[in-house]
Amino acid sequence: MTRFVYSPHYVVNIGDHVFPTRKFGLVAERLKDLGEFIEPQPASRRDLLLAHEQAWVDKALKGVMSLDDETLMELPFSRDLALAHRLSVSGTIMACGRALDYGVGLHIGGGSHHAFADHGEGFCMFNDIAVGIIKMRHERGISRASVVDLDVHQGNGTAALFANEPDVFTFSMHQEDIYPQPKAAGSLDIGLAAGVGDKAYLKSLEANLPKVFEHEPELVVYQAGVDCYEGDVLGGLKLTAQGLRRRDQMVYQECRRRGVGVAVTLGGGYAQDLSQTAALHAQTLLIFAGLEDKILK
């Protein structure tokens, strides 16, 4: 039975926003008949402290964010928002655990790769990827992990959080000339020019993905942002739905072939048409669920 990690509380009212949280609900809607949903509980303070500084965690949990904090995060703070982000951290922890137990963990959420130890940025409050990896290293006896971050934006928070951790390899392939500026230095950063389409993108992925596995990870966390899509409002890459499908297949096949557990998180996606974004996220999860035949055209 396929299990998707999801909480209906990911959908939070943040007003008219380029990142409507409704997208999580729309992805869930597409997948609800294809598997069972398992719900995370809010991440504990202790778990958040695995990757974050106490002052930042306290601000979020006590609800005392400043206007500067919110501006940097590009999100209007609320208790519901903090809850959603804590749940999402826990969701990625669950997906990492399932990746180690069953080979694949599927999270209808997560991928908050712009969150740093001491602040949030770019729609991200907590770095669920970093917390998930650190928790698995502490509690599941693994030491080596890799992040494959294919969101159109560089995974700056994740790169910074693991900058001094040689056992965690952070790979990000992204568009070079957009946020974040400057980029943080990860283990392997590939910056692509605006306008790059399927062919050049997939060629670059094919050349670079094996380097992730040379690191011999025991766990891969995949940030599968679909903002590389040609119809994306924030990104300038030109991948088609078919190109994204091939991208996800490549990551899935590499992990499977090498027997490395992979936790999938959604990341960004800002197509003009929200249902298109949801369809692309669902496509990713179905590929990793081994249910490619259920992808709707």
Ligand SMILES: [Zn+2]
């Ligand atoms: Zn993004």
